[in-house]
Amino acid sequence: MVDxxxxxxxxxxxxxxxxxxxxxxxxWIEKYVFSQDAKYIAIQYAITALAIGLxxxxxxxxxxxxxxxxxxxxxxxxxxxxxxxTMHGMIMVIYLLTALFLGGFGNYLIPLMVGARDMxxxxxxxxxxxxxxxxxxxxxxxxxxxxxxxxxxxxxxPPQAISAGTPGQEGGIILMLVSLLIFIVGFTMGGLNYVVTxxxxxxxxxxxxxxxxxxxxxxxxxxxxLLAFPALFVAIIMMLxxxxxxxxxxxxxxxxxxxxxxxxxxxxxxxxHLFWFFGHPEVYIVALPAFGIVSDLIATHARRNIFGYRMMxxxxxxxxGLSFVVWAHHMYVSGMxxxxxxxxxxxxxxxxxxxxxxxxxxxxxxxxxxxHLNTPxxxxxxxxxxFVNGGLSGLFLGNVVVDVPxxxxxxxxxxxxxxxxxxPIMVIFGAIYHWYPKITGRMMSELLGKFHFWVTFxxxxxxxxxxxxxxxxxxxxxxxxxxxxxxxxxxVATLNQFVTVAxxxxxxxxxxxxxxxxxxxxxxxxxxxxPWRATTLEWQTEETPPSHGNWGKDLPVVYRWAYDYxxxxxxxxxxxxxxxxxxxxxxxx
Amino acid sequence: xxxxxxxxxxxIAVIGWWLLQQRLTAKPWLEEGVIGEFxxxxxxALPVAKVAxxxxxxxxxxxxxxxxxxxxxxxxYPDWRPIIVPRMLWFNTGALALTSVALYGxxxxxxxxxxxxxxxxxxxxxxxxxxxxxxxxxxxHELTAAGNLIATNPADSFFYLVTGLHGLHVLGGLxxxxxxxxxxxxxxxxxxxRLNVELxxxxxxxxxxxxxxxxxxxxxxxxxxxxxxxxxxx
Numbered sequence: 001m002v003d004x005x006x007x008x009x010x011x012x013x014x015x016x017x018x019x020x021x022x023x024x025x026x027x028w029i030e031k032y033v034f035s036q037d038a039k040y041i042a043i044q045y046a047i048t049a050l051a052i053g054l055x056x057x058x059x060x061x062x063x064x065x066x067x068x069x070x071x072x073x074x075x076x077x078x079x080x081x082x083x084x085x086t087m088h089g090m091i092m093v094i095y096l097l098t099a100l101f102l103g104g105f106g107n108y109l110i111p112l113m114v115g116a117r118d119m120x121x122x123x124x125x126x127x128x129x130x131x132x133x134x135x136x137x138x139x140x141x142x143x144x145x146x147x148x149x150x151x152x153x154x155x156x157x158p159p160q161a162i163s164a165g166t167p168g169q170e171g172g173i174i175l176m177l178v179s180l181l182i183f184i185v186g187f188t189m190g191g192l193n194y195v196v197t198x199x200x201x202x203x204x205x206x207x208x209x210x211x212x213x214x215x216x217x218x219x220x221x222x223x224x225x226l227l228a229f230p231a232l233f234v235a236i237i238m239m240l241x242x243x244x245x246x247x248x249x250x251x252x253x254x255x256x257x258x259x260x261x262x263x264x265x266x267x268x269x270x271x272x273h274l275f276w277f278f279g280h281p282e283v284y285i286v287a288l289p290a291f292g293i294v295s296d297l298i299a300t301h302a303r304r305n306i307f308g309y310r311m312m313x314x315x316x317x318x319x320x321g322l323s324f325v326v327w328a329h330h331m332y333v334s335g336m337x338x339x340x341x342x343x344x345x346x347x348x349x350x351x352x353x354x355x356x357x358x359x360x361x362x363x364x365x366x367x368x369x370x371x372h373l374n375t376p377x378x379x380x381x382x383x384x385x386x387f388v389n390g391g392l393s394g395l396f397l398g399n400v401v402v403d404v405p406x407x408x409x410x411x412x413x414x415x416x417x418x419x420x421x422x423x424p425i426m427v428i429f430g431a432i433y434h435w436y437p438k439i440t441g442r443m444m445s446e447l448l449g450k451f452h453f454w455v456t457f458x459x460x461x462x463x464x465x466x467x468x469x470x471x472x473x474x475x476x477x478x479x480x481x482x483x484x485x486x487x488x489x490x491x492v493a494t495l496n497q498f499v500t501v502a503x504x505x506x507x508x509x510x511x512x513x514x515x516x517x518x519x520x521x522x523x524x525x526x527x528x529x530x531p532w533r534a535t536t537l538e539w540q541t542e543e544t545p546p547s548h549g550n551w552g553k554d555l556p557v558v559y560r561w562a563y564d565y566x567x568x569x570x571x572x573x574x575x576x577x578x579x580x581x582x583x584x585x586x587x588x589x
Numbered sequence: 590x591x592x593x594x595x596x597x598x599x600x601i602a603v604i605g606w607w608l609l610q611q612r613l614t615a616k617p618w619l620e621e622g623v624i625g626e627f628x629x630x631x632x633x634a635l636p637v638a639k640v641a642x643x644x645x646x647x648x649x650x651x652x653x654x655x656x657x658x659x660x661x662x663x664x665x666y667p668d669w670r671p672i673i674v675p676r677m678l679w680f681n682t683g684a685l686a687l688t689s690v691a692l693y694g695x696x697x698x699x700x701x702x703x704x705x706x707x708x709x710x711x712x713x714x715x716x717x718x719x720x721x722x723x724x725x726x727x728x729x730h731e732l733t734a735a736g737n738l739i740a741t742n743p744a745d746s747f748f749y750l751v752t753g754l755h756g757l758h759v760l761g762g763l764x765x766x767x768x769x770x771x772x773x774x775x776x777x778x779x780x781x782x783r784l785n786v787e788l789x790x791x792x793x794x795x796x797x798x799x800x801x802x803x804x805x806x807x808x809x810x811x812x813x814x815x816x817x818x819x820x821x822x823x
């Protein structure tokens with residue numbers, strides 16, 4: 001590193017970001033329930049998301065029980081099975097991953113990491129959570145509605161989503177659509193906050209290129225979500241009109257249950273375009289925060305500056321931009337023009353370039369690093385491996401000729417569970433173990449954490465590796481029972497049993513995680529303010545957990561980037577972003 | 590979808606242009622020290638609320654861009670029977686344009702610090718805005734009376750959908766206008782009023798632009814563009 005001359009302290013110009021007047025709660029309810037403090041809102045988001053995620057986890061057991069031991073459990077009939085897969089998918093993608101990464105980590109980390117006292121619009125931020133909770137409640141209500149929740153598959157393709165014969169088409173589908181509309185409204189409120197806080201709320205000295213990659217990831221993902229969710233919004237309104245008022249946006253003329261329906265001329269393909277215009281960016285809405293967080297976990301626990309910071313930022317931005325021109329690779333089998341497919345296959349493969357850059361940079365950050373194999377690091381490493389695995393099968397599926405035979409097989413299920421199921425969840429776990437000390441002031445149990453990691457990591461491979469094979473045999477997804485099909489070899493049934501047992505074990509490991517998460521609140525050993533000896537601002541607060549307003553009297557001033565680990569000549573192996581000189585004396589050797 | 594892709598491209602271009610000003614080529618690992626030595630430290634020189642409004646405009650723009658995409662795609666199907674647009678729609682367009690003009694006037698009056706002019710123009714804007722919404726409802730009434738119900742033909746469905754969604758967003762604009770008026774009358778604070786008037790004006794100009802595009806859509810002025818978009822897709 002080159003020595004840099006620093007100006008005198010007196011040279012600091014007046015604050016570009018004036019300190020804000022904070023809203024102070026007046027009662028217990030305003031402090032803990034209808035809180036406007038982003039940290040409380042984050043915890044509310046996280047608890048709600050984890051709670052509804054637990055429902056989705058149980059649904060996945062039921063799905064696996066049916067696939068592993070068909071016919072054994074009489075209550076999982078075809079209707080129930082479709083309802084389970086639909087709700088499992090939708091909850092995991094939208095209500096857990098999106099809400100937890102952006103609403104949970106976004107709310108907690110953005111103000112702290114950029115050096116702000118709170119989000120820029122705390123009231124709107126509070127509304128965002130309550131609207132999200134309402135969306136979750138409406139979704140849960142569909143379980144108790146006559147006819148049950150919708151069984152249309154998480155993609156909700158018309159015409160079957162709203163046609164007679166599909167489970168939950170009486171009311172479940174309406175509740176699902178309304179719940180999504182509410183979710184999008186709530187998310188937009190939160191998303192405005194995240195974006196504007198990053199743009200306008202940064203502390204003095206926090207240039208964009210000094211932001212931790214976590215903030216870059218969450219910021220870019222929020223921009224994507226703000227632009228992509230309207231596609232889902234439009235599609236849902238049109239489908240609701242088709243369902244309730246009998247319009248024909250998506251519904252073609254069909255004979256249903258022996259009767260000609262009143263619909264005519266609608267285009268199911270139009271829905272697919274709108275859905276995937278949202279659906280593909282959604283993959284990156286989940287992946288980009290994971291990319292960002294994992295970068296910080298790796299740098300911190302390998303005690304090394306992130307390799308190629310600029311490249312990492314550019315890659316995040318490039319992935320964000322490209323994610324809007326790949327949507328039709330989900331539609332290769334929809335009968336589109338082959339040239340159209342060629343275009344989307346090309347853009348899909350191009351997006352692999354910035355993604356690969358990120359993977360190389362993570363690995364190069366580890367190279368000759370001082371790797372601490374604690375729980376957050378283990379999960380970060382687990383993420384890299386799993387993401388590479390899932391990404392590689394994505395290269396298969398991105399090519400039209402390979403995708404066509406594999407379309408709607410278990411291979412696709414295995415692919416997307418690896419790349420946007422297991423991989424982001426690994427990061428969520430790693431991030432929870434990493435930031436738990438800041439949130440509660442106590443460490444989570446390392447022993448239980450490592451147990452949780454190894455069972456989850458190995459278990460996930462025990463579940464999804466066989467599914468790739470099963471998919472390559474041509475076993476279709478979304479089948480309640482395979483029956484006797486000549487093309488399915490007998491070992492598929494055995495493998496399915498194995499996968500089911502593995503899934504149950506992995507599910508059990510999550511109970512250990514929950515136990516650790518809850519009991520560590522009072523049993524964990526006190527962590528102090530900066531247990532990982534990390535550089536970013538959230539670890540430099542005066543109090544742990546940070547009090548209302550995050551910083552004491554004065555806002556922090558930022559003097560350096562977020563990755564000054566193991567700087568030669570420095571007194572410690574990390575230099576916090578708000579520390580002016582590398583050594584306490586201000587002279588650098 | 591080309592219409593949406595164009596819109597998203599424009600948004601990304603704006604973001605990209607802005608990012609380029611932020612010295613993305615900086616080498617942060619070498620830049621250590623006092624603020625002020627390096628550019629791009631601070632936030633955008635706009636009020637927070639204004640930045641938020643522009644972000645919101647991008648979101649709403651994306652919503653209408655996608656609606657327009659869907660409109661063009663559906664339009665190409667053989668069962669599409671274009672609506673005969675009621676003349677009233679021209680009148681409504683005029684009312685919405687006048688709202689914008691009145692708010693522009695209000696903004697000028699704020700600059701001149703003439704509170705009475707501001708108030709008068711806000712009232713005028715509110716009047717034209719309400720006229721627009723009422724006029725749109727009347728158009729719906731006329732169409733319904735003529736037998737064009739929402740499910741009659743996809744062209745009708747889309748007409749009700751786009752005008753309905755636009756109308757909802759205009760209602761939001763009216764709420765913002767009421768808020769601004771409240772600032773002018775009851776909770777008067779010159780700086781905040783100035784910002785409120787400006788933000789209302791920007792939002793209503795945006796609503797006018799969206800409406801002009803939707804208007805060209807439902808009156809068939811944009812048919813050729815739709816044909817081009819469809820040909821790109823098929």
